[in-house]
Amino acid sequence: MHNCIVHYVREVTRNSKAQNAVAANPKAAQDETAQDAPRVSDRQILQRQVCFALYSASRAATAVYRPMLQELGLTYPQYLVLLLLWERDGASVRELGEELALDSGTLSPLLKRLEAAGLVRRQRSVDDERRMQVHLTDDGDALRERAAAVPQQLAEAAGLESGELDQLRGTLSRLTAALHVAAL
Amino acid sequence: MHNCIVHYVREVTRNSKAQNAVAANPKAAQDETAQDAPRVSDRQILQRQVCFALYSASRAATAVYRPMLQELGLTYPQYLVLLLLWERDGASVRELGEELALDSGTLSPLLKRLEAAGLVRRQRSVDDERRMQVHLTDDGDALRERAAAVPQQLAEAAGLESGELDQLRGTLSRLTAALHVAAL
DNA sequence: TAGAGTTTCATTGTGCGCAACTATTCTGCA
DNA sequence: TGCAGAATAGTTGCGCACAATGAAACTCTA
Incomplete structure (x- = not known):
């Protein structure tokens, strides 16, 4: 009859089955016409x-x-990062961010997910420990062909x-x- | 000396100032060249x-x-929704979603935020209680000029x-x- | 007219995009 | 040489996108 977990309930419940046939809003009828063919004028606004x-x-x-x-287990931004790494393995977070116009707030967690998926390895640069270099794993490299x-x-x-x-x-x-x- | 709240710490800390001059990864050198001038070929990949x-x-x-x-207190998708409502006050969530190619998963919380900001009012349609109609408030209508x-x-x-x-x-x-x- | 299926909207969860902030390392200059 | 400021990444928090799911209201048909 009812599940234990209720995800949500309608804020407003039925006001007596709408037997007040007043059609309180004249737009209701006009909206029907827009149902299958959204009016040109509206599209044009945008x-x-x-x-x-x-x-x-x-x-x-x-x-x-x-x-x-999805078949490759990638999102679109992840795919973009790999596109770069396939050409420039070992690029740093800053370099990737420059090409993609993305900052570390976006890239850091994204790269961690790629690492968790086994596609890249992240490691601090030896000669500048601020830099975090991203290297492809064998799996990450192998994905290149499938993505071609x-x-x-x-x-x-x-x-x-x-x-x-x-x-x-x-x-x-x-x-x-x-x-x-x-x-x- | 130290704050109580530590937001994060580097996963890898200095490996003794890189006195192990082995250059564990031969790629480190090659990366230097890419540092300041992203190579043209890389841009072309994308x-x-x-x-x-x-x-x-x-x-x-x-x-x-x-x-x-930001001066209007809006995000871009919120602005798009208002653009539509300025031309078609009282549109339903489905209608808005059709124009913008957005589903209720995106629109429902967005509209709640616009409502919380006092720009729109949401109310169930009288003649079809599945429909949630979105109406501009006076504030929402007034924003039109400022956004022009x-x-x-x-x-x-x-x-x-x-x-x-x-x-x-x-x-x-x-x-x-x-x-x-x-x-x- | 009962009830199966459809329509409409809401919620949950995940990942991106971005602002604001923090920590660590490096650089340059006094 | 030491230290102020820059450079580099990471974290937190918020608001989209979108998939998956759920609930309520409506429709259509047997």
Whole structure:
């Protein structure tokens, strides 16, 4: 009949089955029309903003990556870190952070998780003990091949011409650089 | 001499000032060269990926927004929700989620925070008690004017031609749509 | 009209992103 | 040489994203 563990209960419970057919809010009807086809005007509110277009596209892209990365036991930021390490084994936290624009507040726990997963080894640099160097383990290195197919699939899912993709990447690079400057 | 609360201590402490000049890891030397000037090839690893370009640009854009929104006491997703409510007061959680591609796991606590800040009121729909409708308070409505200047500033910081921005937005829209389809 | 299935929203848990802060090590200069 | 300040990582805390799950309300059909 009822479980012992109750996770939540509705704050407001039914006000007598809504037999007051007043339709207190005229928007209710109009909302129905928006059910399957969200009105163009509403989308446009957001689509007018470049920032939302970026936010939205970025999440959609990582969502396409997610199932592939999940098979490798990785999240997208973890995958980015490995991409760097595959080319520059032994990079420090600062170097990784510079490439990814992430600080130690994000990277430190992320690297600990990669270490716990057996993909990297962290060790203090011998000649500068402030530096924490990140080295691939054999498992981490082996993952490289399995991950090789990942970026390909996004390009296919993108539904854009190859030239269009190149142009997009170029525009985004310049945009990102300009924004980093603007953020002082 | 010492505080009572110790937040953390280095896992590995100095190995006797590195007097063991063995250089246990031959890679240490090679790392030095990468110290100050991240090699071009490394940047290219990431820049080859559209997904990283999106991820990067998106974070840079919200970073430019952040100080402006901070003055309004808002985060970027909260600002997006208000953008919608300013045009469609009384929208339900599902409707907001559809526009923003966010689920209730994200929106429910976000809306509670907006409510706690006195910007919105949440109330169950009378004619369908599953629906939770979100209404602006006077404060929430008043914020609209103060927020009007926000998007303008990003366009300036972007450092792109107006036409280029339009094209970018268009490309991103098509990309996002295609990716949503690809994600099944 | 009963009840199976759907819709809507909430909660829990995990991991990222970022600000604020702390600890440790190194550097440069007086 | 010693010490002030910089550089490097780590921690804490908060707010998103998102998966998995649960509860309540509604719908549709036999």
